[in-house]
Amino acid sequence: MAVLQVERDEVERPTVAQLEAMGWKHVPGKDVGTLDAGVPFLTDQLSRALRRINLRADDGRAWMDADDVKRSIAALAAVSVGEGVDRANLAATDLLLNGHLLAGPSAAHGGPSAVVQYIEWHEEHVSRNEFTVVDQLRVRSRSGEVSVLDIVLFVNGIPLVAVECKSPDLADPIRSAVLDLRHYAGSPLPDDERDGGGLPLPAGVPELFRTVQLLVAATAGTAYLGTVTSTPEHFHPWRSVEPEDPATLTAELPGGAGRLNERHKLVGVVLRPEALLRVVRHYVIPMTVPTESGGARTVKAVARHQQYRAAEKAVRKLLTGRARGSSVLEDERGGVIWHTQGSGKSLTMTFLVRRMHHHHRLNNFMVVVVTDRTQLQEQLAGTLRLSEVEVETAETADQMAGLLRDGGRRVVFAMIQKYGAGGFAFAAEAEDDGDDRDLPAEYDEAEQARRERRAAKLPPVPNFPECNTSPDILVLVDEAHRSHTSLLHAALRKAIPNAAKIGFTGTPIVTGKAGDTRRIFSGGPDRGFLDEYRMADAERDGVVVRIRYEGRTGEGTVHDQRGLDRRFEDLVRDRTDEERRRLLHRWPTERDVAESTRMIRAKAEDMLEHWVTTVLPGGGFKAQVAAVSRKAAVEYHHALRAARDALLEDLAAFRPEAVAGTPVEAMDRRTRYLFQAHPFRSLLRRIDFVPVVSPGQERKRREWLNWTDPVRQAAYIERFHQAFPVLPPEADWVLATPFRAPVNEPRAPAGAGGNPWSREGTDQPGKPEAEPDPVHPESPIAFLIVKSMLLTGFDAPREQVLYLDRPIRDAELLQAVARVNRPMPGKEIGYVVDYYGVFEHLSGALADYRAADVDDTMLSMSVELDALGPAAEEVRRYLREHTGVVDADLVDFAAVRSAALAFEDETVRRGFDRVLHGFLATLERVLPHERGLDYVGEARRWGLLQKRIRTLHRDAPGGTFTMRLYGRKVRSLIAEHLEGPEIDQVIAPVSLASPLFDERVRAMPAREAAAEMGHALRFHLEERVKREDPEKYTRLSQRLEEILREMPGRFEEQLQAFGPLLEQARRQTEEDxxxxxxxxxxxxxxxxxxxxxxxxxxxxxxxxxxxxxxxxxxxxxxxxxxxxxxxxxxxxxxxxxxxxxxxxxxxxxxxxxxxxxxxxxxxxxxxxxxxxxxxxxxxxxxxx
Missing domain, CATH: 1.10.274 (Enzyme I; Chain A, domain 2)
Structure with missing residues (x-):
């Protein structure tokens, strides 16, 4: 069946039928006619709606006359697209949400001006709007070209939603749909692989998309949601049904479809008439995001399904739950929202506040947000300002009391700091010890306390006065799992006794506190979570990437383990046995070992090798080191620089041509390291490794001023977020010279008493004056080195690996590893590399959590390694069972071309794509591990087979083959095998218009040539002729199918019959x-x-x-x-x-x-x- 026919039968028509069942009125595009881009509205509907919804306040009568209507429509149509559809969409959205100020309205209005509303947003009056769905909508662009959009949803004649439908038979239907939507919107993506391929692309009609709030990319079994600014990776599926009723959605499916799929859910929840207005009004917000060049741009973000679900549940609970009173001992309007780290909790809060403050029963609520992390508070405050309400921050108890007494419609931040055994103080009142703690000792103490399970006596509740007894207060507690929750609850109970409370947490709640936490926020110990969204859910949705850890503290885990052992021996080589015993007695802690200069140097070398071979080739991602102390963090700065300098020296002597032709998997480890590092020499000499630590007691001695200055820290962090620069070629002698700032910063001083674990390579304590920045202003920041800062609440999508060299447990561990799970294009996995042994005793570090709550958070890297063999075997089994192809059939490209003929069935091709993607994704995650290198040969053979299948059947966007879906590490190992001239010179071009097409086809055997011509003709007719000349498309398509049906297996005859058809397909209409x-x-x-x-x-x-x-x-x-x-x-x-x-x-x-x-x-x-x-x-x- 033709691709476009499948698209209409399996996606477009069922979607329209579902929309009709929900109350949308269907008008076929042929009945609408061709809209003009200048005024792309259903003007009759819009004219009626303007009169219907704009009523006088005193008597509810209509007042708009024909001139009022005409001027109001003209105002919306006048929004300029000259500065891009993004800005035009923001301006048009403002008109839709807030109305148009009409000067000099008709006498029936009675005033000098009026605010004209285009849509009735209030939920109690949704029926005043008119909801129309149009399929195959034709729009003429300003250039005279006509674009045909699959489905457009109009509210009062204004286009609010555009749906692009794609056949499930395409290799990547969702991406194809997104690419088309961006072209229609007049904002094509720069990496559209179809551009420049000689194929017609959809004409842009940005004027239509000025008012479009949602874009939907749909195929048979799923659909993804985005906005006019969304790139493919920012479109997301909709997997929730709540707050709608599943039975209702199922009953609305056409033809008794039965089981709900993801397309049904998105259409049934988001595009339901009343819900659509709710989503557009409350759950689509503008956000400022950084660009690759270091600037900023404004994008529009739409809530993901879990954010919408949680916010709607919270609103429902606030409306239906009982407030505290004489007959209700505990407020029952709250609950706990457990959404995993990285899933967008701050945006969920923003959507909730925005929703509340537009609701007629909740719009007077004061919202109090409690957090204990400065950076998190800044992030939340910036996000919550998008909710368009007043935001205040209280840093002292007096400020907090005053704001609580004032009440009113606002958001108040309470910045608290922990102290003592579970207590808290406000930020400006807490003493700052610089987080200067003995982490190993604290870890051991916590473990001992957990084992003993002693009942701890809570500190006294702070004397906080009663401030406001109104029930119209909502408290949002961020990180509700923390130890201060119970004490905070008691204090808030005094200050605002009738407030509702909702706790947010990104980690599981400890088993002993689970009931207590739910009681605090839900009004009883038997209450469950208000909403849950766990790591496994987030991974499936692409909200986060999976996390895998590996330990490098045991035998065989750190490269050159014997060298490490020798470094240990060197520390005590010249000492007698008695001296060794005395030293071990005097300095017995693991912290002393972890701070050892020699040990840090050894680990730094290993970290750098891991980063250069595993992280850097995968997309230029960055790293974070968590050290045991601030002193160790500063020492890591020097050690990583030294390791990099040594690598540059080795690279200066390395000659990659000496190993030319040697497969990477056949090289020894050191050669492979140098070979992989060689292309990155320009970057390696520029990067720097920067400590970011808080000031503590040593600030009185003016130590580490370079690394504790908040202004410099902010600049370092901002540079860490930036992409690595694209660098020009440089001379070999330049490449061997590291960047250096023109200063020498002081080294970390040795501790008093001459700790023998660190006696080498440290200077004497001093009082250095403030110095110029030790980091070169043009050095990209590749590593941030911390002790505790930035391990929680730090959102850095460019960070892919955390090197852990400190003890850590419980929620802090779960939050720290989540630093690497933020998604970014090309980032398939986050790595945690453990140099301290935390993961050797994971059950102890996370003993207070249920295993089921932790298992989906992080797994060992061995899970991926063990999955590689089965994934490869699954590919072999699939090929053998579905096509009869075995490895022996893929020995060279001629054999591969023949094997590709066995993939005529679209279902078989999709299945092969699926199993191959699973194998290559696993390989990408484990490379460059030696066990992964064993499978590079299979990746080359199967990748070449996929390329031939794609180019023959033209399944991918633009009919081309691209390795974009392969990970970068896999690409680097197989690209030469797939893109060599001996391959590309025998593959026919995608386009029939290419002068090389006939030449390449003539060189093929008859069976291959017939298949190539048949698929090329079908693709040309679908992609070009159908848009330009529908009658010609129908006639030639029928002739093509006749040839294939009447001449099965007679390839020579097929070639003869294809000739005239080919010429007709190439012939275009006469030119003006x-x-x-x-x-x-x-x-x-x-x-x-x-x-x-x-x-x-x-x-x-x-x-x-x-x-x-x-x-x-x-x-x-x-x-x-x-x-x-x-x-x-x-x-x-x-x-x-x-x-x-x-x-x-x-x-x-x-x-x-x-x-x-x-x-x-x-x-x-x-x-x-x-x-x-x-x-x-x-x-x-x-x-x-």
């Missing part, structure tokens, strides 16, 4: 004689000028030469966008519009009257079109 001699880009601009300028009565074009003007506009756009400063951002597009406007006036295009607005609109439309097709204009500049 006015466009003769113009390039395709110039032809499009000519049509735009003809339509938007010549036919516009507001512009004077009587003296215009359209051909010359089209060429001049294209030249101006090419010259402007070719500059390196042009990045395609809003300000760039605005500048481009300025220059095009100047070119228009030079070409004799002027306003017909005194209003220059229409000329500006024309220039902005041309600028938006040029930016949308930037790659084509740049190719024009190169003469291509």
């Amino acid at each position: 004689p006015r466009l003769a001699g113009l390039t395709p880009l110039e032809q499009v601009v000519y049509r735009m000028l003809d339509k938007d300028a010549v036919e516009n009565p507001d512009l004077d074009t009587s003296r215009v030469n359209l051909r010359e003007l089209a060429e001049a506009v294209c030249e101006t756009a090419t010259r402007t966008m070719s500059k390196t400063s042009y990045q395609g951002q809003g300000q760039d597009i605005g500048l481009l519009a300025d220059r095009i406007e100047t070119e228009l006036t030079r070409g004799k295009v002027f306003p017909a009257g005194t209003d220059w607005g229409p000329l500006r609109v024309l220039a902005e439309g041309l600028a938006a079109h040029a930016n949308h097709n930037r790659k084509s204009f740049l190719a024009r500049g190169r003469g291509q």
